[in-house]
Amino acid sequence: MNIIALLLFILMSIINMIACNKKINILIALSKITLAPLAYINVIINTNFSTKILFLISLCYAFYLIGDILLLSEKTNYFVSGLISFLLGHLSFIIIFFNFKENILIFFVFLILLIYPEILMFKITKNGKNLKKPMQIYSILLALFIALSATTLNPFFIIGTSLFTLSDSFIARNVCYREKRFSSTAVMSTYTLALILLSLGLVYLY
Secondary structure (H helix, E strand, O other): OOOOOHHHHHHHHHHHHHHHOOOOOOHHHHHHHHHHHHHHHHHHHHOOOOOOHHHHHHHHHHHHHHHHHHOOOOOOOHHHHHHHHHHHHHHHHHHHHOOOOOHHHHHHHHHOOOOHHHHHHHHHHHHOOHHHHHHHHHHHHHHHHHHHHHOOOHHHHHHHHHHHHHHHHHHHHHOOOOOOOHHHHHHHHHHHHHHHHHHHHHHHHH
């Protein structure tokens, strides 16, 4: 396995954590927008998927990159656009999961397990005002994201999608409740782990 992209990803993740802790905005932005491309490169140099799957993988990381760029702004319209971009990235991954499913029954097991977290997410987002509906729709997709990843029986996918959801729940909590916000370090640490685990999941799948 070629680990060059993986090592660069880890380096940029560390830089991002330090920048978040020190609140160095320019470094936060520059390091953040390298993460999705590096996770993508890690897949490309370690696999040789069919054109169809490669296209879907490219869509996933392209949408994640666009979402990262849009979410650098705190304006509402940029937030919603970023949410849509990540939603499209997740949908692309969901199609990949469906192509490599091993046990569809696990999908329903995970959906049942995710009922309570989904109820909690709806309670959090009820204070989101204009962002309430977009975030609730997005949270439903995240539940499907995890449940469908489980059908592949790929541990990297299951943990990665779960961490993605955790990171997004931190963001939702921050948007809906201005007090006692989760730190950007907490948001980014779970997000970076999710990105690289999904990348490793694709390599493991191959």
